[in-house]
Amino acid sequence: GSSNSDSHVDVLIVGAGPAGMMASMHLSELGISHRIIDHRGTRTLNGRADGFHVPTVEIWESFGLYNHIEQYGERFGHWGLWTFGEDPEAGIYRQHRGYIPSQDKARHEIVTMNQGMIEAALGDGVRARNGPVVERGTKPVELTIDESLANDLSSYPITARVYHARKSELPDVWTGAHTVQEDGSLKRERGFIDAFGTDPHEFENHVNGVEGTTETIHAKYVIGTDGAHSWVRRQLPDFKMEGDTSDEVFGVVDIIPSTNFPDIRKTCSILSRAGFLLQISRENGLVRLYVQFPEGYETSETKAKDNEAATLTDILAAARKMYYPYTMDYKYCDWWTIYRVGQRVCNKASHLDRIFLAGDAIHTHSPKGGQGMNVSQHDTYSLTWKIAGVLKSQLPPSVLQTYEQERLPIARNLIELDNDMAKVLLARANRDEAEVQRVYKRLSEFSGAISTYKTNMVVGNGARQNAAAGLPIGSRFSNATVYSQADGPATPTQSLLKSNGLWRLIVFAGDVSSHTQLSKVNALGDRLAALQQRYPPLSTRQKHFLEILLFHASPVSAVEFADFHNTFFPKDDILGRNYYTIYGDEDGVDALEKEKRCHAIYRVDETKGALVVVRPDQITAWVGGLDDVGEMEDWLAGFMVGKAEGKRKNSPRDEQDDGVM
Ligand code: FAD
Incomplete structure (x- = not known):
């Protein structure tokens, strides 16, 4: 063409x-x-x-x-750990079942x-x-x-x-979905597409x-x-x-199984004499099997290690050996592949x-x-x-x-x-359960994105990290519960961090039932309002670049909206008041143990308060005390492009391009 x-x-x-x-x-x-x-x-x-x-x-x-x-999604519940013992005839046995370490602490579950x-x-x-x-x-x-x-x-x-x-020129669309008929023949199916x-x-x-x-x-x-x-x-x-220059080869199948394996709806890590298998429970009654062939394991039916043309029959034959003494069969297969990856x-x-x-x-x-x-x-x-x-x-x-x-x-x-x-999972000799627990804990923690970005242009240096030690700079903003000043319901703090291009300043106001503390917080109002005007918003849909949320350490019944400076309870000429910017540590009905309050969870001193800047991607970027507002402004000024500067740099063409698609 x-x-x-x-x-x-x-x-x-x-x-x-x-x-x-x-x-x-x-x-x-x-x-x-x-x-x-x-x-x-x-x-x-x-x-x-x-x-x-x-x-x-x-x-x-x-x-x-x-x-x-x-x-x-299919919720990830219990996890089973299976292994094999001394007796070569005995097959696999259950070593452990329960939640994946650390998983129970998360607000959401893993899903598949x-x-x-x-x-x-x-x-x-x-x-x-x-x-x-x-x-x-x-x-x-x-x-x-x-x-x-x-x-x-x-x-x-x-x-x-x-x-x-x-x-x-495009390949025929077929997912590999099929059913097994009475006579053993395979019938092509459309699948759950x-x-x-x-x-x-x-x-x-x-x-x-x-x-x-x-x-x-x-x-x-x-x-x-x-x-x-x-x-x-x-x-x-x-x-x-x-x-690595070499690849691992997995036979991967999604089937609705017929089996007597007791942990079939759990996610299981199975180390058998015949090799390693990962079983994952899935939506629509499906189960995913990852069959990994151990090095040197080669029989007439599984040459998958070297031969990508290994078939579904080969994968299942290998899986059956790994499940022994349990059975594994299927009538419906949704998808299968040989997945080669390094x-x-x-x-x-x-x-x-x-x-x-x-x-x-x-x-x-x-x-x-x-x-x-x-x-x-x-x-x-x-x-x-x-x-x-x-x-x-x-x-x-x-x-x-x-x-x-x-x-x-x-x-x-x-x-x-x-x-x-x-x-750890493939260790052939005497599987060490503690080691397996350790790697799964590590996995959970990785998944919890505890891994942290180092200081860079948009991650502060942490000089004032102590003001909110529970919100490590460079990490994802972790969750706590706050109560809406407007109407009371328990609100996960993470749910306030919508992905809409807004930077956020979280003002931990501390105990605002103290008049001195409240005055200290309100004294920031004009200055923060000016800050909101200083830089252009990242999204066409937003008025300001920065949203200000205020979390105070009092029951919501102890204060009124009107006690706070307008910046914390903002008013728009057309849209009126935004009632969802102020939250308290307690709903004012039931007293909450101190350690469950958000100030405690984020390790903010209630008598002092803190300022926390969160990036548009939910990463805590800067932490300081209420007195450090000047440092926060300087930090932002160190990389942000002011409105006037931006205008000069922009060509007329960019301005026109501001619309959507
Ligand atoms: P991908 O999901 O790979 O998306 C890449 C996209 O780019 C595709 O839509 C592709 O069509 C398109 N593309 C590629 N080349 C071009 C081109 N030249 N021009 C235009 N478009 C192009 N992960 C698991 O955890 N478990 C598994 O069992 C598993 N099985 C897999 C099986 C296969 C066959 C493949 C290819 C991947 C598998 N993965 C599996 C990997 C998993 O899909 C990826 O880790 C994940 O999807 C990463 O997302 P991605 O968007 O980076 O890449």
Whole structure:
């Protein structure tokens, strides 16, 4: 096909997996013009990644997508640990069952659901924000960047030529779903592919562009979320995946099992004489089996270690040996694959701070911890607001360097965790239960995103961390309960951190029943109101860049709205008062033990209070005392672009581009 059109866009996303869809949803929320292309004709239909960890649940909640998880996800309850003993004839026995260590402390549970549902739900999130549909059947064929323009903010330095396939060139859509008939023959089934919405654009081959033509797209930024074999990565100089050269091979199946295995609805880590198997309970009555063949384990029916052509029959034959003395069979299979993956991290994630890679394109690892799809979404969640910040003249382009500074260490931690899990879970001799508990605890903690970003342009240095020691700088904002001053209900603090581009200042007001303390807090009002005006909002939908929330350490019945300065109880000319900015530690009806109050949980002294700045991606960025307001202003001024400065830097073209898509 010949090049038949030319267009401009702020951001081009290549690849509509979980990472690409999260990028699209966040950019849509922030009103950034973008396109998203994918070479496949459909979204993922089923199978593939399925572990959905707590921070990802929290992030989805902040986009209003929690209902999808509740409706379709399978809650991760007890976990079973199975192993084998001395007697070679005896098969596996249960070593332990219970919750995954630390898991019981989280506000949400881990859930599992197939990647198709995840992509479909993110698609809903994009639609709800007026974002673009995924342009399917479309792949980039050429990607160049004019380096001389890389520092010119108004330019479109990237040129991508994309090809819109002919439908006839796309592979037939079939998920591998089938039933086993009475006579043992297999009948092809459609699977659960339309269980998550009825838009055929997602599950029947689709080409959005003019079939068989190429198009030239000029972009300011490109996000390469095109998976482990990333084409975008291969176009970039000096980008290398580093790590193991050999891959682990898993046989992976999603079946509705018929079995007498007692822990079939639990997630189980099974180390048998015949190899390692991970069993994960899933939506729609399905069970996911990961069958990993131990080194040197080769029989006539399983050559999977070296031979990707191992069939479903081979995988099940191996699984049956691992379940012995229990049975394992199925009548319905939803999906299966041979998944070959190595532990690798890319040496870079950004090219000239114009082309970024995220997700599997920069990190691959075994599915043991069920982390890939989570970390991949977190990558783009944390990248997109920074890009929006630059496009909206709130943040300088150098903020984009923090993407790689923050995300590559997380990717490396992820690989280390994967290594640790492999070492412990596959240890052949006498499985040490304490060690297994330890790696699962580590997994939980990783999932709880305790891993922290180091000080950088948008993560403060922690000099005043003691003012709120329970909110470590550089970590995700953890949860506590507060009570609405307006109407009383218990409110998880995390639920106040919607992903809508707002920076937040949490004013821990302390015990405002003390007149001195209340005056001290109110004295900040004018100054904070002025601060709100100083920088442009990151999202077109927001009036201010900064939302101010006030948490006080008194029962809500002890104070009135009118006791607080207008900045904490803001009034809009048209919308009237916002009643949901002030919260107390107690509902004023039932007294709460001190250690359950939010000031105690975040380790804020009630007689002093604290100021905490939270980034648009729910990361605690700065902590100080009420007296440190000047330092906080200086810290923000150190990287934020003022309104006047932004105007000067912006070309007229940027102003026009402020609209949505
Ligand atoms: P992906 O989900 O891989 O998304 C990449 C997207 O980019 C895809 O939609 C793809 O069509 C598109 N794309 C690729 N190349 C191009 C191109 N040149 N042009 C345009 N578009 C392109 N993880 C597990 O935890 N458990 C599993 O069992 C498991 N099985 C998997 C099986 C397969 C066959 C694959 C490919 C992956 C599997 N994964 C599994 C990995 C898991 O899917 C990823 O970790 C996760 O989805 C990461 O999200 P992502 O968006 O970065 O990448």
